[in-house]
Each structure stands twice: as structure tokens, then as C-alpha cells.
Amino acid sequence: MSAADRxxxxxxxxxxxxxxxxxxxxxxxxxxxxxxxxxxxLESANTRYAQGGIAAVMFAEDSxxxxxxxxxxxxxxxxxxxxxxxxxxxxxxxxxxxxxxxxAFDRTPxxxxxxxxxxxxxxxxxxxxxxxxxxAAIEQALVAAVRASAVxxxxxxxxxxxxxxxxxxxxxxxxxxxxxxxxRTDAVVLATGGAGQLYAHTTNPVVATADGIAAALRAGAxxxxxxxxxxxxxxxxxGEPFLVSEAVRxxxxxxxxxxxxxxAFDAHPDGELAxxxxxxxxxxxxxxxxxxxxxxxxxxxxxxADTSGFLAERFPTIDAAVRERGLDWADAPIxxxxxxxxxxxxxxxxxxxxxxxxxxxxxxxxxxxxxxGANRLASNSLLxxxxxxxxxxxxxxxxxxxxxxxxxxxxxxAPSDTVRPVPARHATAFSRSALQQLMWEFVGLERDATGLRxxxxxxxxxxxxxxxxxxxxxxxxxxxLRVAREVVAAAERRTGSVGAHFRADxxxxxxxxxxxxxxxxxxx
Ligand code: SIN
Numbered sequence: 329m330s331a332a333d334r335x336x337x338x339x340x341x342x343x344x345x346x347x348x349x350x351x352x353x354x355x356x357x358x359x360x361x362x363x364x365x366x367x368x369x370l371e372s373a374n375t376r377y378a379q380g381g382i383a384a385v386m387f388a389e390d391s392x393x394x395x396x397x398x399x400x401x402x403x404x405x406x407x408x409x410x411x412x413x414x415x416x417x418x419x420x421x422x423x424x425x426x427x428x429x430x431x432a433f434d435r436t437p438x439x440x441x442x443x444x445x446x447x448x449x450x451x452x453x454x455x456x457x458x459x460x461x462x463x464a465a466i467e468q469a470l471v472a473a474v475r476a477s478a479v480x481x482x483x484x485x486x487x488x489x490x491x492x493x494x495x496x497x498x499x500x501x502x503x504x505x506x507x508x509x510x511x512r513t514d515a516v517v518l519a520t521g522g523a524g525q526l527y528a529h530t531t532n533p534v535v536a537t538a539d540g541i542a543a544a545l546r547a548g549a550x551x552x553x554x555x556x557x558x559x560x561x562x563x564x565x566x567g568e569p570f571l572v573s574e575a576v577r578x579x580x581x582x583x584x585x586x587x588x589x590x591x592a593f594d595a596h597p598d599g600e601l602a603x604x605x606x607x608x609x610x611x612x613x614x615x616x617x618x619x620x621x622x623x624x625x626x627x628x629x630x631x632x633a634d635t636s637g638f639l640a641e642r643f644p645t646i647d648a649a650v651r652e653r654g655l656d657w658a659d660a661p662i663x664x665x666x667x668x669x670x671x672x673x674x675x676x677x678x679x680x681x682x683x684x685x686x687x688x689x690x691x692x693x694x695x696x697x698x699x700x701g702a703n704r705l706a707s708n709s710l711l712x713x714x715x716x717x718x719x720x721x722x723x724x725x726x727x728x729x730x731x732x733x734x735x736x737x738x739x740x741x742a743p744s745d746t747v748r749p750v751p752a753r754h755a756t757a758f759s760r761s762a763l764q765q766l767m768w769e770f771v772g773l774e775r776d777a778t779g780l781r782x783x784x785x786x787x788x789x790x791x792x793x794x795x796x797x798x799x800x801x802x803x804x805x806x807x808x809l810r811v812a813r814e815v816v817a818a819a820e821r822r823t824g825s826v827g828a829h830f831r832a833d834x835x836x837x838x839x840x841x842x843x844x845x846x847x848x849x850x851x852x
């Protein structure tokens with residue numbers, strides 16, 4: 329039989345952010361027949377909202393070793409060095425690929441990339457496009473590439489479940505225009521983003537309801553590190569939450585309290601450019617100290633005499649959002665507060681996106697590749713989506729042709745039966761906003777045993793009240809509930825503080841952290 333006569337391997341990619349789009353393009357280039365499904369339109373993904381940029385080693389004075397060291401340090405030592413090596417070594421190729429696809433990263437008049445500095449980077453290596461519209465520029469170019477490719481696209485298709493038969497992923501069950509539809513494929517890739525909608529305050533769009541992680545759990549896939557939820561330090565505390573990129577602090581903006589005092593240096597010698605979890609907690613404590621009034625981000629010194637022109641040119645998206653709210657950040661500090669931003673944990677994968685279920689892959693924020701540990705380095709998320717999306721797309725057709733499908737090894741987790749139930753005081757009925765408030769209050773920037781138990785008991789009660797899901801919102805609620813329970817269980821298991829997981833009842837130690845081995849590959 330000639331190669332042309334062979335039936336191509338079929339794959340479905342669920343999700344249309346950078347990770348899903350890159351996976352789809354690479355899988356199609358490797359010969360797979362790819363269908364990409366997304367629950368809204370292609371362009372509607374978290375990627376579109378990324379501002380600061382994408383970190384990669386693109387300058388002679390920089391090095392992969394420096395990017396690796398920064399990523400490991402920000403991760404509170406819990407990132408997997410092998411995974412981070414892959415990330416920083418392959419990042420530059422992915423950037424060149426994005427450029428070839430038409431992403432117009434900002435450049436100097438001489439044609440060099442403009443570079444931004446963000447927290448915990450020892451070198452200004454963050455590329456950006458349209459000033460602070462990097463994600464939008466990348467999403468637009470990748471969507472155009474997918475539309476021009478052989479990838480079949482189904483929009484408004486909600487993932488109900490991964491179809492598993494004989495221990496292998498065999499496709500997906502979808503809800504499309506109110507009807508159930510089953511797609512049978514050799515491989516399934518989950519690229520549905522994170523779980524920002526678990527929280528009352530988030531930078532994430534409404535589509536970030538943990539659908540892929542919940543489906544992976546139902547399919548029997550292992551998850552890890554779900555206790556590590558990143559809270560972005562600076563979200564506009566006026567009107568709808570709006571991200572104010574870390575790049576603004578990278579350009580020199582400072583954080584002050586009500587009395588005008590800079591407080592970030594109280595928490596860390598790097599002040600405003602300390603790792604994100606440190607700055608977020610410093611802001612949250614300042615807000616608590618001043619009776620709930622937001623902290624202030626002072627950008628009035630940026631750009632010298634032409635502050636207004638500088639801010640509008642360097643940060644046009646934020647500038648517009650600030651001004652829409654009737655504020656003038658060239659003239660006065662703006663109110664900011666932390667909000668849930670990114671899930672470091674997710675579905676356990678090896679370095680090619682393979683989960684513990686044969687035929688099932690996870691990429692981007694849905695995946696736990698090991699590159700982020702307990703706290704993600706700023707602007708490493710778009711990079712992770714591109715690097716591991718490409719690796720996944722490159723191998724899945726070949727994996728399907730192997731006699732034994734390779735899978736990742738599950739990571740051990742500590743037992744969770746050491747915690748005692750406490751009487752639930754939250755007798756509130758379930759609603760999405762009640763769930764989000766519960767998570768914000770008890771599973772937020774600071775946690776303790778009592779609050780976590782209260783959250784766990786409430787979630788257990790809500791889960792036991794069976795509701796027949798009918799609408800997409802109902803299915804999303806089920807997903808959020810399921811993943812919330814996993815996040816809380818993971819947070820209870822990790823009894824000490826590390827990175828973004830801060831236990832107020834054990835602030836000074838790493839506690840009983842589960843071991844963090846590399847997810848190796850085995851065949852099954
Ligand atoms: C930001 O621009 O501050 C967000 C970038 C990121 O989440 O890495």
C-alpha cells in the first residue's frame with residue numbers, strides 16, 4: 329500500500345488558544361486529519377487577552393541558561409528542569425515560526441525586536457506586539473493560518489466528554505447547536521485553557537471554565553499541581569476587572585498604599601519586580617491593612633514629560649481601558665487589586681503532551697507539563713502553548729501508528745485523609761457566583777486548614793445535590809464544581825506554603841509537598 333492510500337491518523341483538538349492552534353497546525357503538517365473544535369468562535373480564547381508578551385531568548389546578550397534559571401527561581405524550585413530546558417531551548421524556533429505566520433512583534437526603527445522587562449526576569453526578553461496587544465496579534469495570525477490550512481473547524485461546539493473505550497481515548501462527545509454529536513478520532517488533544525472562572529475575581533474570559541481538565545478527570549487522566557493558582561497582582565479595581573500588565577511595572581511603575589508609601593520592598597528585595605505570587609500577596613495585605621481600599625499603581629513618572637504619549641503608545645489597550653473608566657494614569661495613580669489569572673497545574677503530561685490515558689493529550693494551560701512549578705514566570709505561558717503545542721502536534725500521528733500508545737506516568741500525591749471535617753457554615757445554595765465567592769474567600773491568595781475544609785464540605789454538599797445539566801452553563805458549572813474539588817483537595821494535601829500556594833497556618837515552610845518527579849513516558 330502506498331503512503332497516499334493509507335488512511336490518515338485522525339485527531340480532534342479542543343480549544344482555540346495558542347496551544348490548540350499550534351497543535352492543530354503541527355499535527356496537520358505531520359499528516360494527521362485534524363478537526364479543531366471550540367466552544368465559541370475561533371478567536372475567543374484566553375490568548376487574545378495576553379498583554380505583556382512572550383518570553384524567549386532572542387538576543388545575543390541573553391542565554392537559555394538565564395531564562396532557565398529565572399523560570400526555576402520563580403517556580404519556587406518546583407518546576408521540572410527537563411521541561412524548562414525544552415521550553416527555553418525550543419522557544420526561539422517557535423518565535424521564528426510565529427513571525428513567519430505574520431505576527432508583527434514590535435521592532436525598533438533598525439528592525440530589532442523591542443523587548444520588555446517583567447517581574448523575576450533577569451533580562452528584558454519579553455517580545456510584544458501592538459504595545460500590549462501581543463496575545464491578540466498571535467491569536468489573529470494563528471487563526472488565519474488555521475483557516476487557510478486543511479484543518480476542519482467546528483465552532484460553538486461544547487466538549488461534553490472524551491470518549492474512552494478499551495482504556496483509550498477514541499474521540500469526543502460534543503454539544504453543537506443543542507444537539508449531541510460524537511467525533512471518533514485516533515487522538516484527542518485538550519487545549520481548553522484554565523479555570524479562572526472558579527474565582528469571583530479573574531482576568532480570564534467567561535469561557536475559562538476548566539472544561540478540558542474536568543473531561544480529563546472523568547476520562548481517568550491524572551492531574552497534578554492544581555493547588556497552584558496564580559493571582560495576577562495588578563487588575564484595575566474600577567469597573568469590570570481589567571489586567572494591567574506586569575510590563576507596566578517593568579517600565580518603572582511603582583506600587584503605593586493610601587499614604588503614597590511604596591510597600592513592595594517590605595515583601596522582597598526586588599520590590600515591584602519580585603515573583604508574581606510575592607507581589608500579589610503584598611498588594612492583598614496592603615488592601616486588607618487599609619480596610620479594603622485598593623492599592624495604587626503609579627505610572628505617572630513613565631515617559632518623563634510626555635507620560636501621556638508614552639503610556640498611550642506603549643500600552644494602548646490598557647490606556648484605553650483606564651480612560652474608559654474615567655481615570656488618567658498619566659496624571660494620578662490608578663487603583664489595582666489581585667485577581668485569579670493562571671492555573672499552573674493541570675492534566676499531567678510528558679514532554680509531548682501525552683497524558684496518562686492512551687490517545688489523550690493536553691496542552692497549554694490545561695496541561696501540567698512541569699514548566700511552571702509553584703509559580704509561573706511572567707510571559708512564559710504563551711511560550712509554553714507554542715512549544716508544547718508544536719511538540720504534541722509533531723508526535724501524535726506517529727504515536728497512533730505505534731503498536732503501543734505511549735503515555736505519561738502519573739505523579740504521586742500525598743494522601744488527603746488526614747483532615748478533619750468541620751461543620752459547614754456555608755449553607756448557601758449552589759450557584760456559579762456562590763462557588764466563585766467560596767473559592768475566592770477560602771482558596772484564594774492565602775489559605776488555611778479551616779477555610780479549606782469549609783470549602784471542601786460546601787463543595788461536597790453542592791456536588792451531592794444532583795441537577796440534570798441541560799444548558800452549556802449547567803455543564804460548565806459541573807466542570808467548575810469538579811475541578812474546584814480537586815483544587816481544594818490538592819490545597820489541603822499541601823500543608824505548607826510554597827510559591828502561589830500560601831498557607832496562612834504554615835507560612836514559613838514548604839510543608840508536606842508531594843514529590844515532583846518528571847512525567848516520564850511509558851508505552852502501554
Ligand atoms: C501580564 O502582561 O502581566 C500578563 C502576562 C502573563 O500572564 O505572563
